[in-house]
Amino acid sequence: MTDPHPRRPRRRLPHHVVVRLLAALLVPLASFLVLGTAAPASAHATLVSTDPAEGAVLDAAPDQVTFTFNEAVIGVPTGIQVFDATGEVVASKATVREAELVVELEDEVGEGTLVVVWRLVSADGHPIGGSLTFSVGEPSATVAVPETSADAGTDAPFVLSLVRWLGYLGLLAAAGLAAFYVLLLPRDAPEAGRHRLRAVARGGALVAIVAFWVAVPLVALYQLGLPTSALGDGSTWATLSTWEYAVPAAVAVGLALAVGVLPAGAPDRARAGLALVGCAVALAAPSMTGHTRATTPEALVIAVDVLHLVAGATWLGGLLAIGLVLRDLTGRDDSGAVVLARFSTWASALLALLVITGTFMAWRVAGSWDALLETGYGSFLLVKVLIVLVAIVIAAWNRFALLPNLQAASGEDRVGAASVLVRTTVAEAGVLVAVLLVTGFLVDRSPEPDVVVTSPSAQGQSGDQSVELDAITADLTLDPLAVGPTTITITLTDDAGRPTEGYEAPRLSLSTTDVDLGEVTLTNQGPGTYAGDLVLPTGGTWEVQVSLRTSEFDNPVKTVRFEVP
Structure with a gap:
């Protein structure tokens, strides 16, 4: 019996149409999140109140001076000092309890102006500092305060930003290559291609591990405002947050596992699982410090930041892997085009994930157009966005122009089409390396407005x-x-x-x-x-x-x- 109302077969949208529609939806979504719903996020600890108040004139000297902040702070060796109007040190003892700094005056002080100079570290790892001036009896006619560690700059040094870049470059490259090796590389891939992937992955892991550990003493000097000679003092190392040691340790363990279990041939399920676990541990670690620890809601922001790093590693690692093995794969059959098509499908999803997670992080950390347009942090963030747009343009050219040429080619034409794709893929990876360079400088910049x-x-x-x-x-x-x-x-x-x-x-x-x-x-x-x-x-x-x-x-x-x- 014939159905009088036959159902028409469902038509599926072509893949490239789906990607374009997704991009068209993501761009206005990103603009809405940043423009329409941005709310200021907590970036640094902020001084809420002091006792005595700034500029107060007291009848008698207080036993202690109290500073109250809006979040927990970390004390700094020699970061808190008290001076009288002549610049002489007044004996004192400083204690930090969560969001409160208490400075006890141990000696009796006479009449005149006192200045309490302080330097602390906020939850996001950035140093903060300032001073409090009050007087006993009446203000002094002149006040002379010598230079202290609290006067050290709060801008991250260039060498720390450079080391950060090397660390992120090695981390994302090693983790991305390991993931490509176990997820996308054909089981019958040539041995030479496998050897190159493993060698580059191990080299990236070594760079990342060394850079993350080298950053530890640089962070100590940056946060505490101390000279290099202070690295010989145990108190310098003891002041650092536990996370400053835990993060490089987790990166080292995770990457060692990820690249260490990669076999010379096709990996079995156990090795593939261990490699992916190592990648996950290494990529999750950096989100445990920095801006994500001082931005609410903390758990959600950390989770989104981890996804952002995973997407970036998969994209960068995939591009490096394509550049390393595509010629080997296309020299035999069409397996190179098949692998590239599979990675291109993944890349579309990664692009969507990067846009969403990147927009969310900008919304929560920067918090407003003022912070984006009028701070050093915002400037670096906008430069990063512009460079990512260049990478997206190159990726679109690879996907919609060069990949179809490779799929349609045969024989010698296939080798030539693969060579062109390798060059553009390397260019796309180079743009992402530039993105990571900006990220290295972005990590230690403040999102607070300074118009x-x-x-x-x-x-x-x-x-x-x-x-x-x-x-x-x-x-x-x-x-x-x-x-x-x-x-x-x-x-x-x-x-x-x-x-x-x-x-x-x-x-x-x-x-x-x-x-x-x-x-x-x-x-x-x-x-x-x-x-x-x-x-x-x-x-x-x-x-x-x-x-x-x-x-x-x-x-x-x-x-x-x-x-x-």
């Missing part, structure tokens, strides 16, 4: 400053503009010039290249007006960081400069 607004006072005009914080204008006044006691006032107005308020009260902090006064305690003086008293210990260029939460999700941060005579 500098040129100060009229720097041109000899008044100390009054204005800065735009979304739809709110903030007018700042420093009166008097001089060394010693002064008052900073901030007035918030809307587009019509009427007093207005933010979602929360504004926050101000002052610093120079040598002294960081931290956050100023502000009191409300009326609608949209706040003021705080402080003491400027020296003249020069003072930067005032203005932070205002304008909504539940938006918190613009700007910086203005005052030239103090």
